[in-house]
Every structure is written in C-alpha cells, then in structure tokens.
Amino acid sequence: MQLTRAADYGVRAMVYLAGLPSHSRASIAELAKATESPEAFLTKVLQRLVSTGLIDSHRGPSGGFELRTPAAEIFLLDVVEAIEGPIQLNLCTGKCNGSPACGRQDWCAVHLVWQHAQAKLREILGAACIETLAQESKQRLAAIRDVPVHSI
Amino acid sequence: MQLTRAADYGVRAMVYLAGLPSHSRASIAELAKATESPEAFLTKVLQRLVSTGLIDSHRGPSGGFELRTPAAEIFLLDVVEAIEGPIQLNLCTGKCNGSPACGRQDWCAVHLVWQHAQAKLREILGAACIETLAQESKQRLAAIRDVPVHSI
Numbered sequence: 001m002q003l004t005r006a007a008d009y010g011v012r013a014m015v016y017l018a019g020l021p022s023h024s025r026a027s028i029a030e031l032a033k034a035t036e037s038p039e040a041f042l043t044k045v046l047q048r049l050v051s052t053g054l055i056d057s058h059r060g061p062s063g064g065f066e067l068r069t070p071a072a073e074i075f076l077l078d079v080v081e082a083i084e085g086p087i088q089l090n091l092c093t094g095k096c097n098g099s100p101a102c103g104r105q106d107w108c109a110v111h112l113v114w115q116h117a118q119a120k121l122r123e124i125l126g127a128a129c130i131e132t133l134a135q136e137s138k139q140r141l142a143a144i145r146d147v148p149v150h151s152i
Numbered sequence: 153m154q155l156t157r158a159a160d161y162g163v164r165a166m167v168y169l170a171g172l173p174s175h176s177r178a179s180i181a182e183l184a185k186a187t188e189s190p191e192a193f194l195t196k197v198l199q200r201l202v203s204t205g206l207i208d209s210h211r212g213p214s215g216g217f218e219l220r221t222p223a224a225e226i227f228l229l230d231v232v233e234a235i236e237g238p239i240q241l242n243l244c245t246g247k248c249n250g251s252p253a254c255g256r257q258d259w260c261a262v263h264l265v266w267q268h269a270q271a272k273l274r275e276i277l278g279a280a281c282i283e284t285l286a287q288e289s290k291q292r293l294a295a296i297r298d299v300p301v302h303s304i
Contacts, residue, residue, distance in 0.1 A: 001155050001232075003242040003266075011262055036256070076265060080153075090155040104188070107296055109288035110163055110280070113228060114155075117276045121269050128265045136261035144259055 007083040009037040010045045014079050017055065018071035019134035019152075025064030045083065052082035071131035077122055079130065087122055090114040159235040161189040162197045166231050169207065170223035170286035171304075177216030197235065204234035223283035229274055231282065239277075241270040 012035035017026060031046070032039040046065055049055045056068045067074065081087060088094045092102035092111050105111040142149040164187035169178060183198070184191040198217055201207045208220045219226065233239060240246045244254035244263050257263040294301040 001153055001159075001236060002240055003153050005243070007153075008242060008244070012256075015260075015262060076262065084153060088154055090160060091157070092160070104164075107289055107292035108167075109285045109292065110167060110228065113276065113280045113285070117273050120272050120276060124265065124269045124272060128262070133261045133265070137259055140259035140261065 001089065003080065004084060005037075006041070006045050006048070007080050009035050009042055010049055010083045011076065011079050012037070013042065013046060013065075014049070014054065014067070014074065014130050015134045015137060017065060017067050018074070018130045019138055020066075023066070025058060025062070025066045027064045031065060048083050049079075054079065054082055071134060072129060074130040075126050076128035076130065076133070077125035080125060087118060087125075089118040089121065093118050153241065155232065156236060157189075158193070158197050158200070159232050161187050161194055162201055162235045163228065163231050164189070165194065165198060165217075166201070166206065166219070166223075166226065166282050167286045167289060169217060169219050170226070170282045171290055172218075175218070177210060177214070177218045179216045183217060200235050201231075206231065206234055223286060224281060226282040227278050228280035228282065228285070229277035232277060239270060239274055241273065242266040245270050 013031050016031060016034040020026060026034070028039055028043060028046070031037075032042050035042060037045075046055065046057070050057050050065075053068055054074065055065050057063075057065055077087075086094075090111075092100075092105055092108070093114050094101040102108070102111065138149050138152045142152050145152075165183050168183060168186040172178060178186070180191055180195060180198070184194050187194060189197075198207065198209070202209050202217075205220055206226065207217050209215075209217055229239075238246075242263075244252075244257055244260070245266050246253040254260070254263065290301050290304045294304050297304075
C-alpha cells in the first residue's frame with residue numbers, strides 16, 4: 001500500500017513545473033535534476049503526464065515540458081491518478097467489468113472501512129493544490145537556505 | 153497504493169476467527185473456504201499472523217487456528233501491519249537506517265500531505281475493531297439471508 005516511484009517522481013516534476021515563471025519550459029535534464037530521478041525513467045513518467053493531458057511537450061531549441069493547465073487547477077490527486085490510475089486502496093473497492101470486484105461487499109463490514117479510508121485519502125489528495133505545494137516548497141527551501149524566495 | 157492480497161486474506165481470516173464461538177478453532181480448510189482464498193497461500197498468511205502474535209496454531213485432532221488475544225483488542229491496523237509492515241503511503245514518510253528516507257522532506261510541501269494522509273489512514277484502520285467488524289458482517293449476512301444472526 002505504497003505510492004509507486006513513478007507517481008512520486010511525477011508529483012515532483014509537476015510541483016517543479018508549477019514553480020517556474022509563467023510560460024517557462026523545463027528540459028528533461030533540468031527535470032531529472034530537480035526531481036532527483038533517473039532521466040530514462042522520468043521520460044516515461046513525463047510521457048504518461050503528457051498522454052493524460054497534464055503537461056505539454058515541445059520540441060526544438062526553446063522546447064521542453066510545461067503544464068497544460070494553470071497549476072491552481074491541478075491537485076495532487078490528479079497527478080497520482082494520472083500515473084497510477086484511480087486510487088483503489090483494496091481490490092474490493094473497485095469494479096471488474098462494471099460489476100463489484102468482490103462478491104463479499106454486500107455484507108463484509110471491512111469493505112465499508114476500506115471505502116471510508118479511500119474516500120478520506122482521495123479527499124486529502126484532492127485538496128492539495130499543485131500551485132500551493134510549489135509555493136510552500138519554495139518558501140520552505142528559501143527559509144532553510146536563508147535566501148529570498150524569488151532566488152529559488 | 154493498494155493492499156496486498158496477503159493482507160486482505162489475513163483480514164478475512166481474522167474477522168472469521170473473531171466471529172467464532174469462544175475457544176473455537178478453525179482448520180486451514182475451513183479458513184480457506186471462509187476467506188475464499190487458496191489454501192497454500194493462506195497457510196503462509198496465517199504463519200505470518202502466528203509469528204506476529206495475533207493468532208495461535210494448535211496441532212492434533214482438536215487443533216486449528218484461534219485468536220491469541222480477545223478480538224475486542226485487535227484492530228484492522230494491527231492485522232494489516234502484521235502482514236505488510238508499518239503503513240508507509242510514500243517512501244518519504246519512512247526511515248532508512250534511522251535517517252529520513254527522503255532528503256527533500258525538510259522543505260518538500262508534498263511530504264506534509266503524505267504525512268497527513270498516512271496519519272488519517274492509520275487513524276481509520278486503527279479505530280476498526282476486529283470484533284465489531286465480525287459482528288457487523290454476521291448481522292449484514294444474516295439480514296441478506298433472512299436468517300437469525302446466531303445461525304451464521
């Protein structure tokens with residue numbers, strides 16, 4: 001029951017892109033450094049973020065990656081689910097070909113706990129705005145380095 | 153970010169054992185049927201529950217598995233963590249040789265969201281008592297089958 005490295009790196013990349021000046025783009029090398037991730041692996045993660053519509057990729061000398069929509073409209077939940085698919089804390093909370101994935105869910109009381117836990121997790125991740133996370137991270141980093149936020 | 157099948161089967165087994173009359177034991181065959189799990193796989197799960205002190209295993213004609221402590225004192229969190237280890241929603245919320253597992257946690261605002269989500273998840277699972285889950289499951293099953301609870 002743990003976030004994949006792919007999703008973790010995807011979140012790091014999204015938060016980094018959200019912290020860039022408007023209309024800036026970042027190269028794969030810049031993103032790999034910023035997210036502390038292997039470039040080849042991050043490339044696949046970014047392809048997934050492109051295909052799910054969260055970022056755009058541009059070729060050429062002024063190319064690179066950028067957010068497709070304003071960071072204020074993107075939430076941690078969007079990024080995690082773009083990479084991992086819908087959050088499903090236990091198999092029993094999902095569907096299988098439109099039917100309940102678990103035949104015990106009509107009576108199993110544990111199913112209700114998993115549903116509750118999953119709803120709470122989605123609520124917390126769904127309230128965490130990528131723009132806010134980027135700003136807070138920059139402020140905290142600036143405080144640690146004792147430098148102005150705009151220099152981060 | 154999903155519960156393993158091992159933990160799911162372990163939870164089913166614990167809830168089943170909690171629903172048995174006092175001092176009853178269940179064989180591996182009975183537990184495999186009740187949990188709808190493959191016997192060989194469930195055997196390994198039960199061994200884990202034995203080694204972590206949640207259940208006892210007895211040999212002989214009147215042998216079988218039983219809870220080691222009263223079901224009222226066991227919570228869903230105990231069972232999940234007995235099988236999967238401490239819940240760690242993201243690598244960054246853990247430790248590595250006593251040090252933070254992620255060097256970004258002093259400034260990364262996403263880390264705080266993962267900490268919050270993990271604490272909430274542990275709180276929900278930590279409040280779900282195995283005895284209550286067993287009773288509720290039996291009541292719901294009895295209602296579906298339109299039979300008295302004691303016949304379940």
